[in-house]
Amino acid sequence: MLMTRDFSHYVKDVDADTAHLDLAVEGVSCAGCMAKIERGLSSIPDVTRARVNFTDRRLAIEWKKGALNPALFIDRLAELGYKAYPFEPMRAEIEEASRAKWLLTCLGVAAFASMNVMMLSIPIWVGTDMLPETRDFFHWLSALVVLPSAAYAGQPFFKSAWQALRARSVNMDVPISIGVILALAMSLVETINHAEHAYFDAAIMLLTFLLAGRFLDQKMRQRTRAVAGNLAALKAETATKFVGPDEIREVPIAAVQPGDIVLLRAGERCAVDGVVIEGRSEIDQSLITGETRHVAAERGVAVYAGTLNMSGSLRIKVSAAAEGTLLAEISRLLENALQARSRYVQLADRASRLYAPLVHITALLTMLGWVAFGASWHDAIVTAIAVLIITCPCALGLAIPAVQTVASGAMFRAGVLLNSGDAIERVADVDTVVFDKTGTLTLPELDVVNAGAVPPAVFELAGRLALASHHPVAAAVARAAQARSPLADVVEEPGQGVRTVLDGQELRLGSPAYCGAEAQALAVMSEDPEVSVVAFRRGDERYVFAVRQQLRADAKDTIAALHARGVIVELLSGDREPAVRHAADTLGVAIWQAGVKPAEKIAHIEALKRRGRKVMMVGDGMNDAPALAAASVSMSPISAAHLSQSTADLVFLGKELAPVVTAIDYARKAMRLMRENLGLAIGYNVLAVPIAIFGFATPLIAAVAMSGSSLLVMLNALRARRVN
Structure with missing residues (x-):
């Protein structure tokens, strides 16, 4: 019977x-494994991208649609010596938890054996008049403890x-x-031949130290992956959808389409992006937009998937669901950040391969x-074992990815998402x-700047009338007046405005x-032309x-902070001169x-680059996308047009501009740490390798x-978690 493998359920367009x-x-x-997998899959014709996320051992593959059977990738990975299966977050979490438990168990066995064999070795070390038979007995006891423990x-x-080795390659x-095997084998041979020294204690302690390092590495990556897991936990799998005027039904989120109406009860997380059409509540959207205060949710207010409804029930008209939501976009950007790969990482990868x-x-x-210089085979093999162990490039392989992973997670927590590897x-x-x-x-939203000049009762009435209009300027009046109940019998006259009659007026x-x-309008515009x-x-x-x-609340402080860091700030805008001059003077x-x-x-950006300047462009809107692409590095707010977000190297959350400074601070510190780690890794090998070659390091010291x-x-x- 011929069996085929169908991966269509897991393939996305x-x-x-x-x-x-x-x-x-x-x-x-290790980093060598990542490079090996990426090279092996990128060599397949029609594969356009292969990238390994070391944090959760996930491989992202992209290829020309219809050109390849996804089963080919599983087979190719098997040839390279790796088992693979479709990534499912829940299964991945279970696998990672299981692996962490297994590593901890292995570490416990190795540590327990190390303590026992050390006690058995003490009599040999201090026993100057010990009989050969007694020494052999302690060696055999050590072998009895160490061999099964090491296995x-x-x-x-x-x-x-x-x-x-089965895949005809090598890794760290x-x-x-x-x-380890040579040390154990030689110790066993020495014990059989009644030799004075055996190295069971060195071999098992070697495994203990190595397992401790690997377990700590696993825990560090789990902490970083928890950032992405927190976002994944915000995604609701179902939504309460109106299937009739007064009939609701809980449905999978895949069954919700733009234009549908959903009900969001108090205490629930929103499953969709949309606009409130009925009800009033407060929502916590701190993990999505960076806004720490609860936001009033009422008619006309936008809400996002992942936000938490704190009090009243809301009816929401859906604008995006499933993969089209802002939460999904943030998750995608965070995934890019955790997969980011700079030229320093690539340098470390190449060094690890060599x-x-x-x-x-x-x-x-x-x-x-x-x-050749007259040493015994015993001493030569011991020295070779020390060289094998001490020269393992684990530190070099971790030097850059560790900083990149920690810095990416820290930047996300500070409201900055990476969208580019370098x-x-x-x-x-x-x-x-x-x-x-x-x-x-x-800020992208319009605001009323002369609200104090209008009587509150008039302002409230104008806001209620503005609820009936779709014009963005009218919407700003309704929002500023915090209007909740629209007036009745409103007539909209296209291109002019809205009108109604209330109490005979x-x-x-x-x-x-x-x-x-x-006349009043001309007077207002003469005072403020923008x-x-x-x-x-x-x-x-x-x-x-x-x-x-309105200018972002912290814009002036952000510009001042950039100046304090020696950064030159310029303002390029397609807006009118009075508006741009006002903003420049204010900031x-x-x-x-x-x-x-x-x-x-x-x-202008190209001219700055020709003068040797390293330019960051910060902008939103589709007209900024070419300039973002032309800059040395680019950044957009999360509210930017999708094209600008996909062009930008970084995206920042929330209504504040401070993430621009935060990104520079974190990046500068991360680069210092990357260089320090490369120096530490290379310096270690420069010092350690000669010591091992000349026989000054035992396998245990190595x-x-x-x-x-x-x-x-x-x-x-x-x-890299902090900039201070």
Whole structure:
């Protein structure tokens, strides 16, 4: 019977021409494994992308749609020595928890055996008049304790090395396994031959140190992965959908479409993006937009998937569900951040690939050299084992990915998401930041700036009338007035405004001409040329509301902070000169241009780059996308148009501009730590390898040194969690 494998359920469409599949891969233990898998799959014709996320051992593959059977990828990974299956978050979490428990068990066995064999070794070390038979007895007791313990505790390394050798390749676990097995085998031979020394204690302690380092590495990656897990936990699998005027039904989120109406009860997390059409409540959207205060949710207010409804029930008209929500977009960007790969990572990958064969050649030459200079085979093999262990490039393999992973998670918690592999190192070099104005330095929503000049009762009435209009300026009036109940019998006259009659008086809201308020409008605009105006008329009374986008609350502080860090700030905007001048003067930006077209923004950025400047462009909107692509590095708010987000290297959450400074601070510190880790890893090998070659390090000392170097690199990487 012919059996076929169908992976269509797991394959997703990236676009019209590209398919995507996530696979969970077992046995990924180092940077060398990642590079090997990526090279092996990228070599398949029609594969456009293969990227391993070391944090959760997930392989993301993209290929030309219809060109390949996804089963081919499973087979190719098997040829490389790795077992793979479709990635499912719940299964992945169970697998990772199981692996962590297994590593901890192996560590416990190795540590227990180490303590016991050390007690057995003490009489041999201090027993100057010990009989050979007694010494042999203690050696055999040590063998009885160590051999089964090492066979069990060494499985994480032995299995990985065997899989690599079966695939006719090597990884970092190969020299470790060879060193441990040689030490155990030689100790057994020495015990059989009644020799004075055996190395059971060194072998089992080597495994203890190695397992401790690997377990700590596992826990560090679990902590980083928890950031993504927190977002995944926000995703609701079902929604309460209205299937009739008064009939609701709980349905899978896949069954909800834009335009549907859903019910969000108190205490529930929202499953969709949409707009409130009925009800009033407060929502907690801190994990989605960065806004820490609870936001009032009422008619006309946008809500997002993952936000928590605190009090009343809401009816929401769906604008996006499932993969189209803001939460899904943030999750995608976070995934990119955790998969980010800079040229420093690529350098470490290449070095790790060269190390495995180099380690074996160095150990072999060391052994032969010692024999050539008259040493016994026993001493030559012991020295070669020490070389195998001490030169394992674990520290080098962890040096950059550890910093990248920690820094990416820390930046996310600070409201910054990476969308490009080498964004951190490019942000660290930034010396010039060019801001767009509208939607970047300003908030995307319009606001009424002269609310204090209008009587509260009039303002409330105008807001209730504005609820009937779809015009964005009218919506700003309704939002500023916190209007909840619309007026009845409202008539909208296209292009002019809305009107109704209340208590025998006609109310109008719309253009100044429609309300007969041209003179008042001219007076308001003469005082502030950058505002838009909307007029309100009640009988013979006329009022004019001045509406514009407000500067972000911390924009001035952000610009000052950039100046304090030696960064030059410029403002390029397509808006009118009065509006741009007002923003530049308010924020303290000396270099600015108004009325700038997209092509002119690109030309200006290219001119700055030719002068040797490292330019960060911060902007939103589709017209900013070309300029974002032209800059050395780019950044957009999460509210930006989708095209700008996909072009930008970084995306920031919330209404504050501070993440621009935060990104630069974190990137600069991360780059310092990457260089420090590379220096530590290379310096360790420069010092340790000669010591081992000349016989000054036993296998146990080599194990302590190698594990200590890896631990030092990981602890240094953890400093990337803070910028202070």
